[in-house]
Every structure is written in C-alpha cells, then in structure tokens.
Amino acid sequence: MFRHHALGGVSVVALQLALLQPATIAHAQPAGELPSVTVDAPRAAPQRPARKPAGQARRATAARASKPAATPQPAASPASTANIDGGGVKGSFETPAAKQRFALPQESFSITAKQIDETINLKDPEDAVKYMPSLFVRKRNDGDNQAVLATRTWGLNSSARTLIYYDDLLVSTLLGNNNSAASPKWNLISPEAIARVDFLNGPFSAAYPGNSIGGVLLITSKMPDKPFATVKETVSVMPWSQYGTKDTYVTSQTSASAGNRDGKLSWLVSANYLDSYQQPLTYTTISSLTSIPTTTTGAFPARSKTGTEADVVGTGVLAHSQQTSGNLRLAYDVSPLVQATYSLGIWNNHQVSTPQTYLRDANGQLTFNNISTFASGRYIWDQTQMSNAIALKSDTRGTFDFDLSASSYNYLQDAQLNPYTVTATGTGYSQKGKIARLDGTNWQNADAKGIWRPFGYDGPHEVSFGLHGDRYRLENPTYATTVWDQATSTGTGQLYATGVGETRTGALWVQDAWKILPDLKLTLGGRLETWRALDGFNVNTIQSAAGAITQSLVTTQPQLSATKFSPKASLSYDLNRDWNVTANFGEAYRFPTVGELYQNLAVGTNIFLPNPLLKPEHDYTGELNLERHWSDGRVRLTLFQEKTFDALISQSTLVTNNTNGQQVTQTAVSNVDAIRMRGVELSADKDNVLVNGLQLFGSVTYVDSKILADAKWSAATTVVGKRVPYVPDWRAKFGATYRPNESWAYTVAARYSGKQYSTLDNTDIIPHVYGAFDSFFLVDMKIHYNATKNFAFDFGIDNLFNQQYTLFHPFPGRTFVLAAKYTF
Incomplete structure (x- = not known):
C-alpha cells in the first residue's frame, strides 16, 4: 500500500516541479513546429513531423533565442477533415492526430486509406491491421x-484488453472479455469510410483506462472538404474441403461513401451490405461413450486438443449471414476555433445456421443419431444495434483547449432462436426450443478533456487532464419456447437462464509532457479510478432431455467496488536527427467486466459461466524503444516486459456428458495469481528500397510468457512455469509492395504465428484438430490497378498455399478476392 501511495506522490511532486520551470525555456523550442490538430479540428494545419531532428532543433533554437514565448497563431479557414487517402504512403510515418493533440507518449504504427487500397485484400474494417x-x-x-x-x-480472447475507437465512438465491447458476445463492433464501420488507422502501444498514457493494457486502435473516418463519393463491390470465393464438407463459399460486399463541405457544415454518409456464406465454424464431436449402431456410418475418427477421443460426426455452425450498416457523421464549425460533431451508426445482421451431419443409417439416409448437440448449430439470429456520439472541441493553439465527448451504444434487437434438441431418428428438430436475448444491453461513455499550455503553445509544458465516466448494462435472459422458430420475444415466459448486472467507472487523470531540453522530453501522469459492480442477478436451471425445467437456482450477487491509482512515466531522447530512444512505464488496473461477473451464456456448443467474485487485474508494463527514422521509413527495436497480478484468464474445457457421451465446451474466468510476459519486437518499413516504388515492411516479435503463481489451481497437473494461454511465442510478418507507376501496385506478404496453448497447464498438445490452437504460415498477394482516374480494380489471394489451421475454430483456406471501385 505504501509503495502505491509513494509512486503517486512522486508523480504529483514531479508534475508540480515541472510547472514551476521558468518561461524562458519556451524560447528554446524549434521554429516552425506548428500546433497539431485532431481529425475533427475546425482548422487546417500543416502536419507536424513525428520528431523534430535534433540538429534542426538546435539551429531553430539559436535563430529564436531572442524571441518571446510562442503565441497562438491566427486561424486559417475552417476544416473538419482528414486527408481522404489518409496521407498516402508517407502519411503512415506521420504522428497520429490524437497523439499530437494530447502529447501521448506511446509509440505508434499507422496505415492510410491509400496503402489499404493498394496492399490489403480488405473485406472488413479489421483487415486493415493485418500487417501491423x-x-x-x-x-x-x-x-x-x-x-x-x-x-x-x-x-485471441482478450477483447477487454484493447480499446478500439471509430472517431469519437468506442467500438470495443467492454461488456466482457471474450471472443463471442464481447467482440468489437467492427461491422458498424463501412470499409470505404476509413481514412487511416493508428495503433498506440501499451498503457503508458493516463488518458486511457486500464483496458489499454494491450494498446489503443484509432480508426479515423474520411471527412472531406470538397465533394467526393465512392462505391466498391468486392467478391471473395473460398473452396473448402474438410472432413465430410466439400463446398465453395462466396461472399459479396457492396460499400459506398459520400461527403462534402458546405460552408461551416461537413458531412459524411457511408453504407455497407454484406452477403456471406461461411465455412463450418464448429464441428459436432462425440466420445467413445456415445452409442452409435454398427450400421450407422460416416463418423471421422479424431482426437481433441488434449488427446481424448472426439470423433467428428458433422458440422456445428454452418451459417449464412446478411448484414447492413450505415453511418452519418456531421461536423459544424461553431466558430473558426470550435467545432461540434455528431455521429449516428446502425448495424443489422440476419444469420441462419443449418448444420450438416456426416452420419447415415442402415438405409443410407442422413441422420443425427439422436445427438442433441446438433441442435446447438441450428439457429436464426437477428441483431439490430445503434450508436450515437457527440463531441465539442476547440483548437485555439493558445493557453487552453478543450475536448468534450459522449457516446452510447444500444442493442435494439438481439435474439437467437434454437431448437432444444433433435428428433430420435432422421435429421429433424424438436418443436420446443429456446430464445437467447440481449435486447436492452447498452453502454455509455463520457469524457471531458482539457489541454493547458502554461507557457503558450510550443512551451516547455503541455498539461492534459480529464474526467471520464462510463456505465455498462447487461440484460441476457434465455427463455423456453414451444415452437422454436416462431418464438415471441419472451417465449413461454419461463427462464432457462439469465444474467443481469451493471458496472460503472469514474476517473480523473492528468499528464504533463515536459520538454526539459529541445531533444529531451519527460512525460509524467496518473489516473485515479473508482469502479462499482451492482445489480448482479443470475438464474440457472436444470432441464430434462425434452427441455422441461426440473430445478431452478436464483442468485442475487454481491456488489463489488474498488478505487485504484495508476502512475505513468515516459522519457524520450533524440540522439541526433535520425535516432531516438524512448523508455515507457505504465501501471494499470483492468476491472472485471459485467459479462465476466454475471453472464451465463450458451453460444452453439460453447457454454460461458459467470464468476461474481472476481478481483481487478493489476498490470505493470515497461518498454525500451530504439528507433531510426527516415522521411519514408523507420526501423524500431522494442524490449518489453509485463507483469500482471490477479490476471483474469478464461479457461475452456471440453466436457463430456457421462450419460450419452456428447460434448460441449465450458468456459469460466478466474484470477490467476501472477503471470509475466517479456520479449522483443523488431519492425521495419521503408519505401524506395534499391529502386523507386519498392516498399519493404516486416516485423518479428518474440514473447517469453510464464505463469508465476496460481494457488487456486487444484488439478493433478501443474501450471507454474507454463506458458500463458493464447500468447504465441513467435509472430512474424514481412512483405513487399512494388509501385512501378501511379496505375499499378503489386504486393506479396506473409504472416507467421507460433504455437499457443489454451489451457493453463499447457496440456493441449494435439495440433490440427477441432479446438486446437495451431501455428500457421500464410502468404497473401494482391494486384491493384488504377485503370482511370475514377476506376480501380483489385485481384488478390489470401492464404495462397491453402494452409488448414485451427484457432479453436477452422480458419479460412485459400480465398480469391475480386474488387472494383468507382470514385466520383
């Protein structure tokens, strides 16, 4: 306890001392380093370089030695936008707008719309980070x-350990920390509306909560200052052959965006429609306990990831999805220095899954053989979700600027209908069923941020600070139904299960970026957070084979609360005009999500159990960065270590019913006493290598992860010294893009990931089976052709060599991608 308060005291004292430095230091700042603007800033400004070269900074210092402290510059004409193409190739080496505006200490990686168009087979917004x-x-x-x-x-299941923003909207789903209901809302974003994507490493800024342990991803939309419109059609084709499923799956996507500036008002409208047929996402497996007549054929002998029998008898989820999304973004210049923005987004999904059985009876007819888990793969799922975000921001380049924002996300409709079981013979389903709902689930975020420049713009101190509040509400009942595919919103009114609860967080933060010398910057900050979990309520039932409720357990969960302080520190030094070294440290707390605490959820054959007594996880992260940069490239070496106490880790176990031998995956979250990850990351990106137009990029990451202690582990195996689940030891990416002229771009890229475990004791050693987490090596290629000023065409292949691999689920094989785009 003393150590925590001591760290907090050191940060506060250092901050106060920093603010007492004489104003004359402001005179020593580089000339021409104009104030940065956010993407939504109401005024155009030249891009500020990522770092001022040391030599140039010294020359500028001498030239300005006799000038008074920097003063605000007069406003130019209003502008509310980012570059439509995000700044092209060189734009990816520029400092992200948010990092400039708040003097954030994190190291960053970026990609622009132009690079995305030329190098990535982009079918969904998340494809943009493929080679980061x-x-x-x-x-x-x-x-x-x-x-x-x-x-x-x-x-792969740490959704609450990264923050993903689309302009002012948080699209991370901090309702849980999993790869199902808590996954980010990528689908809300139209790919053609993206101007650039920036990733900030680590929990090193006080401006972000502990959910930034993994990093912060910032997606910026295209807000134009002149008329523009685009429409793009993308088709992907994937032949598939695994076990008894042989088919070709086709996805078509239409994406469009348009915008303009009319005086003080800028606007952007984007829309996306996707029609996707998907390969099997799950398989139905049985153990030796399952009774199958000797005359029934078609099962594929297989093992589970831990080596037990898990014969594959058919698919589970085999889905067809139709999705529609639309976004409206408005920006209005209240004055030349203040801008208001409003964003509205809506997403709709209609998904139907019909599993395929491989079994045939004595007469050669298809049969489920009364294996009830086939029913989990049969569903009708309808979702409609809506987001709203508002913001008011200033860009005075003076003593003070402000940034106010609020957003909400609402589940207007979310209902998944399943039959309860299958018929005794044939391939039919029971009339009785269940309906799982998330309607009424919602969250809100609000932030009030300020930037204080006590010695004027470009002075020795830039103090940013803010208040934050959020609320996350979970409503997740599952009802019994009499006719599963015609169910009303509450079925029969009988609850099979429910998970209800709420979390609230409030925070106060402050951070000072102190330019001790022109080439030396110290950033100190701290974040004070208070957290509550309340209204937790669960219903669990036991049912008969036919779906009748035989026993109910109703639990009102205890309230939880915590107050934590997280100090941050960063020291950055420009060795010369080309080299920089930066050391970062961040302490962070990630509070349990409402889903980890209260959600009992069944998704297909996967069952998620709540744990209402979880503690916040406590993380210490440090890194040392050495960077060499050019105008069109950079090389960065990062040494990092992260130690987490009370780590919130989910464990998935294949559970076999001892009566009928049928299998489901059961997942629960617990606090692991201590884990440690350390390693090295080397990345490089350089344009015009050897010849003009040849860009090379790549990265290699090694992580030595280890479980240090877990006193609650009760199995016969041991976990101490084992690798942390879901963290591969090696990751590598490399590629090349050649642009011989403005019309053509050719890209070849590869990705590698080493073995990862999904169990704490690392007993999942069987590869290339359903449920395993395989290593993989994938090669992609793309040809981009600008046929005219308005027309562009793409042809690409993902997973060129058709490697079959699983990360629990079977992942896509060789996929051919064709696209055509017209810009008005």
Whole structure:
C-alpha cells in the first residue's frame, strides 16, 4: 500500500516541479513546429513531423533565442477533415492526430486509406491491421461479428484488453472479455469510410483506462472538404474441403461513401451490405461413450486438443449471414476555433445456421443419431444495434483547449432462436426450443478533456487532464419456447437462464509532457479510478432431455467496488536527427467486466459461466524503444516486459456428458495469481528500397510468457512455469509492395504465428484438430490497378498455399478476392 501511495506522490511532486520551470525555456523550442490538430479540428494545419531532428532543433533554437514565448497563431479557414487517402504512403510515418493533440507518449504504427487500397485484400474494417507489427485479428470468415484483436502480449480472447475507437465512438465491447458476445463492433464501420488507422502501444498514457493494457486502435473516418463519393463491390470465393464438407463459399460486399463541405457544415454518409456464406465454424464431436449402431456410418475418427477421443460426426455452425450498416457523421464549425460533431451508426445482421451431419443409417439416409448437440448449430439470429456520439472541441493553439465527448451504444434487437434438441431418428428438430436475448444491453461513455499550455503553445509544458465516466448494462435472459422458430420475444415466459448486472467507472487523470531540453522530453501522469459492480442477478436451471425445467437456482450477487491509482512515466531522447530512444512505464488496473461477473451464456456448443467474485487485474508494463527514422521509413527495436497480478484468464474445457457421451465446451474466468510476459519486437518499413516504388515492411516479435503463481489451481497437473494461454511465442510478418507507376501496385506478404496453448497447464498438445490452437504460415498477394482516374480494380489471394489451421475454430483456406471501385 505504501509503495502505491509513494509512486503517486512522486508523480504529483514531479508534475508540480515541472510547472514551476521558468518561461524562458519556451524560447528554446524549434521554429516552425506548428500546433497539431485532431481529425475533427475546425482548422487546417500543416502536419507536424513525428520528431523534430535534433540538429534542426538546435539551429531553430539559436535563430529564436531572442524571441518571446510562442503565441497562438491566427486561424486559417475552417476544416473538419482528414486527408481522404489518409496521407498516402508517407502519411503512415506521420504522428497520429490524437497523439499530437494530447502529447501521448506511446509509440505508434499507422496505415492510410491509400496503402489499404493498394496492399490489403480488405473485406472488413479489421483487415486493415493485418500487417501491423504483433497484431492479429481472430477473423474466422468475412463479416465475422466475433473478431477479436490480439496484441503483443494478449491473445485471441482478450477483447477487454484493447480499446478500439471509430472517431469519437468506442467500438470495443467492454461488456466482457471474450471472443463471442464481447467482440468489437467492427461491422458498424463501412470499409470505404476509413481514412487511416493508428495503433498506440501499451498503457503508458493516463488518458486511457486500464483496458489499454494491450494498446489503443484509432480508426479515423474520411471527412472531406470538397465533394467526393465512392462505391466498391468486392467478391471473395473460398473452396473448402474438410472432413465430410466439400463446398465453395462466396461472399459479396457492396460499400459506398459520400461527403462534402458546405460552408461551416461537413458531412459524411457511408453504407455497407454484406452477403456471406461461411465455412463450418464448429464441428459436432462425440466420445467413445456415445452409442452409435454398427450400421450407422460416416463418423471421422479424431482426437481433441488434449488427446481424448472426439470423433467428428458433422458440422456445428454452418451459417449464412446478411448484414447492413450505415453511418452519418456531421461536423459544424461553431466558430473558426470550435467545432461540434455528431455521429449516428446502425448495424443489422440476419444469420441462419443449418448444420450438416456426416452420419447415415442402415438405409443410407442422413441422420443425427439422436445427438442433441446438433441442435446447438441450428439457429436464426437477428441483431439490430445503434450508436450515437457527440463531441465539442476547440483548437485555439493558445493557453487552453478543450475536448468534450459522449457516446452510447444500444442493442435494439438481439435474439437467437434454437431448437432444444433433435428428433430420435432422421435429421429433424424438436418443436420446443429456446430464445437467447440481449435486447436492452447498452453502454455509455463520457469524457471531458482539457489541454493547458502554461507557457503558450510550443512551451516547455503541455498539461492534459480529464474526467471520464462510463456505465455498462447487461440484460441476457434465455427463455423456453414451444415452437422454436416462431418464438415471441419472451417465449413461454419461463427462464432457462439469465444474467443481469451493471458496472460503472469514474476517473480523473492528468499528464504533463515536459520538454526539459529541445531533444529531451519527460512525460509524467496518473489516473485515479473508482469502479462499482451492482445489480448482479443470475438464474440457472436444470432441464430434462425434452427441455422441461426440473430445478431452478436464483442468485442475487454481491456488489463489488474498488478505487485504484495508476502512475505513468515516459522519457524520450533524440540522439541526433535520425535516432531516438524512448523508455515507457505504465501501471494499470483492468476491472472485471459485467459479462465476466454475471453472464451465463450458451453460444452453439460453447457454454460461458459467470464468476461474481472476481478481483481487478493489476498490470505493470515497461518498454525500451530504439528507433531510426527516415522521411519514408523507420526501423524500431522494442524490449518489453509485463507483469500482471490477479490476471483474469478464461479457461475452456471440453466436457463430456457421462450419460450419452456428447460434448460441449465450458468456459469460466478466474484470477490467476501472477503471470509475466517479456520479449522483443523488431519492425521495419521503408519505401524506395534499391529502386523507386519498392516498399519493404516486416516485423518479428518474440514473447517469453510464464505463469508465476496460481494457488487456486487444484488439478493433478501443474501450471507454474507454463506458458500463458493464447500468447504465441513467435509472430512474424514481412512483405513487399512494388509501385512501378501511379496505375499499378503489386504486393506479396506473409504472416507467421507460433504455437499457443489454451489451457493453463499447457496440456493441449494435439495440433490440427477441432479446438486446437495451431501455428500457421500464410502468404497473401494482391494486384491493384488504377485503370482511370475514377476506376480501380483489385485481384488478390489470401492464404495462397491453402494452409488448414485451427484457432479453436477452422480458419479460412485459400480465398480469391475480386474488387472494383468507382470514385466520383
């Protein structure tokens, strides 16, 4: 306890001392380093370079030694936009707008709309980060609504350990920390509305909560200052052959965007329609306990990831999804220095899954053989969700600027209908069923931020601070129904299960970026947070084989609360005009989500259990960065270590029914006493290598992860010394893009991920089976052709060599991608 308060005291004292430095230091700042603007700033400004070269800074210092402290510059004409193409290739080496505006200490990686168009087979917004260092998106199919972003030290089910923003809207679903109902709302975003994507590493800024342990992803929309419109049609084709399923799955997507500036008002409208047929996402498996007549054929002998028998008898989820999304964004210049924005988004999904059985009876007819888990793969799922976001921001370049924002996300409709079981013979389903609902689930976020420049713009101190509040509400009942595919909103009114609850967080933060010398910057900050979990309520039932409720358990869960302080520190030094070294440290707390505490959920054959007594996880992260940069490239070496106490880790176990041998996956979250991840990340990106137009990019990441202690582990195996679940040891990406002229771009890229475990004791050692987490090596290619000023065409192949691999689910094989785009 003393140590925590001591760290907080050091940060506060250092901040106060920093503010007492004489104003004359302001005279020593580089000339021409104009104030930065956010994407939504009401005034155009030249892009500020990522770092002022040391030599140039010294020359500028000498030139300005006799001038008074910097003063605000007069406003130019209003502008509310980012570059439509995000700044092209060189734009990816520029400092992200949010990092400039709040002097954030994190290191960043970026990609622009032009680069995305030329190098990535983009079918969904999350595809944009495909080649960023250390990042991986668990995208199982086109239009996947459960695609989680994995980062350097956190894996495929850590949705609450990254923050993803689309302009002022948080699209991370901090209702849970999983890769199902808590996955980010990527589908709300139209791919053609993206101007650029920036990733900020680690929990090193006080401006973000502990959910930034993995990092912060910022997606910026195209807000034009002149008329523009685009329409794009993309088709992907994937032949598939695994077990008894042989088919070709096709996805078509239409994406459009348009916008303009009319005086003080800027606007952007975007829309997207996707029609996707998907490969099997799950398989139906049985153990040796399942009774199958000797005359029934078609099962594929197989093992589970831990080596037990898990014969494959058919698919589980085999889905067809139709999705529609639309966005409206308005920006109005209240004055030349103040701008208001409003964003509205809506997303609709209609998804139908019909499983395929491989079994045939003695007469050669298809049969489920009374295996009830086939019913979990048969469903009708309808979702309609809406977002709203408002903001008011100033850009005076003076002593003070403000940034006010609020957003909400609402589940207007979310209902999944399933039959309860299958018929005794044939391939029919019971009339009785269940309906799982998330209607009424919602969250709100509000932030009030300020920037104080006590010695004027470009002075030695830039103090940012803010207040934050959020509320997350979970409503997740599952009702019994008499006719499963014609169910009313509450079925019969009988509850099979429910999970209800709420979390609230309030925060106060402050951060000072102190330019001690022109080449040396110290950033100190702290975040004070108070958290509550309340209204927790669960109903669990036991049912007969026919769906009748035989026993009910109703639980009112206890309230939880916590107050935590998180200090941050960063020291950055420009060795010369080309080299920089930066050390970052951040302490962070991630509070349990409402889903981890209260949600009891069944998704297909996967069952998620609540744990209402979880503690916040406590994280210490440090890194050392050495960077060499050019105008069109950079190389960065990062050494990092992260230690987490009371880590919130989910465990999935294949559970076999001892009566009938049928299998389901059961997942629960617990606090693991201590884990540690450390390693190295090397990344490089350079344009015009050897010849003009040849861009090379790549990264290699090694993580040595280890479980240090887990006193609650009660199994016969041990977990101490084992690798942390879902964190691969190696990740690597490399590629090349050649642009011989303005019309053509050719890209070849590869991605590698090492073995990862999904169990705490690392007993899941069987690869290439359903449920396993395989290593993989994938090669992609793309040809981009600008036929005219308005027409562009793409041809690409993802997973060129058709590697079959599973990350629990079977992942896509070789996929051919064709696209045509017209710009008005």
